[in-house]
Amino acid sequence: MLEFRTAGFNPYSVKYSPFFDSRLAVSAGANFGLVGNGRLFILNLTAEGIVCEKFFETQDCLFDLTWSEQHENQLLTAGGDGSIKLFDIGVGEFPVAGWQEHGREVFSVHWNLVNKNTFLSSSWDGTVKIWAPERKESLVTLPVHSCVYSAEFSPHHPDIVTCVSRDSHLRVFDLRQKPSAQNHLTLAIPIHAPLKIPIPDNVTGGVQPSECLTHDWNKYRDSVLATAGVDGTIRTFDLRAPSGPVNVLPGHEYAVRRVSWSPHLSDTLLSASYDMSCRVWTDGSTQDNGGSGVGFGRELGRMDAHTEFAMGVDWCMFGAEGWCSTCAWDEKVLVWDVRDFMRR
Template sequence: MLEFRTQGFNGYGVKYSPFFDSRIAVAASANFGLVGNGRLYILGLTPNGVVAEKWFDTQDSLFDTTWSESHENQILAACGDGSIKLFDITLAEPFPIRAWSEHAREVFSVHWNLVTKDTFLSSSWDGCIKIWNPSVDASLATLPTHSCTYSAQFSPHSPSMLSCVSSDSQLRVFDLRTPASASNHLTMSVPIHTPPRAKPGMAPGMGIAPSEALTHDWNKYRPELVACAGVDRTIRSFDLRMPSAGPVAVLSGHDYAVRKISWSPHLSDVLLSASYDMTCRVWTDGSAVGVPGKEGQMGDPMCFGGGREMGKMGRHTEFVTGVDWCLFGAEGWCASCGWDERVLVWDVRAIMGP
């Protein structure tokens, strides 16, 4: 396990470069993001450990970051003052090359379009998502959610589909190909706390009081599958072909809110989670039936759909707020960051049980 200390800054988001397996970005904030400056770290993995290749200071907190999918040296940062900043890490001057300031409150997530690679989105506490082109000064579209929106993403399978989760416990899906009209491209709104479908011989599940949804992620191999998690400590996955049926898998085990989840880029049934309980956990959703050693199990009665926890990493000493997989090499390396001012680079396979 490798470690880097973000001295004086508490981590909020970590992201591997889509171009280099040895480069990681970390968005961090002073004073836990409550007040003060932010810092965007560009870290390199070297034979001598993790080193800071460059960093950019901002006047307000940073809550998220994402690499450009079209330019290997450009990266976005989501700022607490409502702005989005684009940096080029090859330039000597520590200033953004572009900035946008249309959001009225904190920008909490940014995400690049993985398919067309010419647009990105942002979501904010002001209750909207905005679509941007890095070469245009104003946003291309605004999608209202009317609720504090913590996480938004483009689908990795379609350039025009995107989703978000927010404080009203709804998973929303938008399709930019549809007429804007009164729906503002909204095609689906799924109540995250719908009880799961009853299995044969079981009574229907009881509903759960809605709570804030903090994070979600599209499955990289199954275009219809999206996982969500948040304050209620539970991860749920939904099949968008039948959203009214409720979650297809429910994974419980964290002791406090789940702050970040990420599906594996290598295995269709595996995802990582980061939580305020100071742990990262690896899960299977139970869909890998028939694969030797990976059959879904119902060992935990709180888990639904055959999923289960496969391992836990507890080396952080404060809230874990970010986690991301390495896209390259062996299927297991990842990075995590947290409020303990530490970035850890580790191998998921080392914590997985049999």
Template sequence: MLDFRTQGYNGYSVKYSPFFDSRIAVASSANFGLVGNGRLYILGLTANGIVAEKWFDTQDSLFDTAWSESHENQILAASGDGSIKLFDIALNEFPIQSWQEHAREVFSVHWNLVAKDTFLSSSWDGTIKIWNPTHPTSLTTLPTHSCTYSAQFSPHAPTVLSAVTSDSHLRIFDLRTPASASNHLTLSIPIHTPPKARPGHAPPVGIPPSEALTHDWNKYRDSVLATAGVDRLIRTFDIRAPGAGPIAVLPGHEYAVRKISWSPHLSDILLSASYDMTCRVWTDGSAMGHGKEDGNMMQQDPMVFGGGREMGRMGRHTEFVTGVDWCLFGAEGWCASCGWDEKVMVWDVRAIMGP
């Protein structure tokens, strides 16, 4: 396990470069993001450990970052002052572009993985905005009418995007649909709808809605997403059956889940980062089928649904863990995590997984 200290700055987001397996970026904030400036670190993984190749200081906190999918040296930063900045790590410390349209903190940025010529941002102001890095203003604004902690383009379709919000809904937008009164909204799934009861099992327990903080698209199943947030539960949904409720529910974290990420290598594996100071690896149960083991697990914990389970945890962080990301290259286990303990850690998930 490798680690690096972001001294004086608390980590919020960590992302591997899509071009280099030895380069990661960390968005961080002074004073836990409550007040003060931010710093975007560009870190290199070397034979001598993790080294800071470059960093960019900003006037306000940074909450998320996203590498360009079309230019290996360009990277976005989401700021607490409502701005989005684009940096080029081969150039000087100033951003090469900056956009200021959001009225509140920008909490997520995400590059279009398919078209590669657009990116999105989501904000506490209740909107998602679509951008082209060569345009001075946003291309489209999508209202969610709720604090939007996480938004993403689908990795399978260039015009489809998703978001989770403080009102506990998973929203799906399709930019190909008419921009009528629905503003491209095609689905709005209440996250806290209980799963449908299975034959021979008691009805699943309902939980009051709470804020959804993070979500991610499955990289192999184009209709499956996972969500998580304040209620500590990870849920997976199939948007082909939006009224069916979650297809899997994964309990275990002791505090809010701040970040989840599906594996880029295995269709049933996902990672989570939580305020309980742990990162955990899970299977959603889709690779095992649903049989006797599923029933036994439900008897032990009535919140378990879908046959998924925790496969291991990493507990080396000493404060809230806020970011986690998989390496796209090489063996399927390497990942990075960051947290409020000023630590960035690079580690192998396979080392913590049980049998």
């Protein structure tokens, strides 16, 4: 396990470069993001361990980041002051572009993996905005009317956008649809709806609404997503049957801050939680379930090396299928092999 200390700054998000297997970026804030500066770290994995290649200072906490899909040295940040900034590793100490339309904190940013000319942002002001890097104004604003904690483009289609929010709904927008009264909204799925099949006694399903903090698209099944939030339960959804969750994965003692599907295995995902653990799961989809398409997932293992809230997790797309990075408020960024923590 490799470790890097973000001394004086508490990380919120960590992301592998889509171009280099040895490069990471970490967004962080001083004083747990409550007050003070932010910092963007660019890290390299070397034979001597993790080395900081460069860092950028900002005036407010950086809650999230996303690498550009167009330029290997560029990445976006989501700021606590409502700003979005574009940094270039090879250019000076300041952002090369910036956007300021959101009325409150920007909590997530995501680059379009299919149409690489656009990116999005989501904010506590209750909106998701679509942007083009060369334009100063947003292309589209999607009203959610609830604090949006996480938004993503589908990795399978350039015009499908999803988000999760304080009101415990997973929303799906199709930018090909005419805006009309729905503003491109095609689905609003209640995250805490009960499962449609009998469930074990130890699985409650969390029927009471609770804030949803994170979600992620499955990289292999184009209608499947996972969500998680304050109640500590991960849920998977299939957009072909949007009435409620397909599976539930209980186990975390506190809120789940981030989930991420494996880029290598269709049934495997990682989670980072305020209970200071990072856990690997199977959603049960590869189990024999009598052809129903429904299978109860389970925890495969956990990593407990963090000593504060675990905030971020990301898989390495290159090489062996188990490498990942996690970050937490203990000022640590860890790189480790998930397979070393899975139960045999």
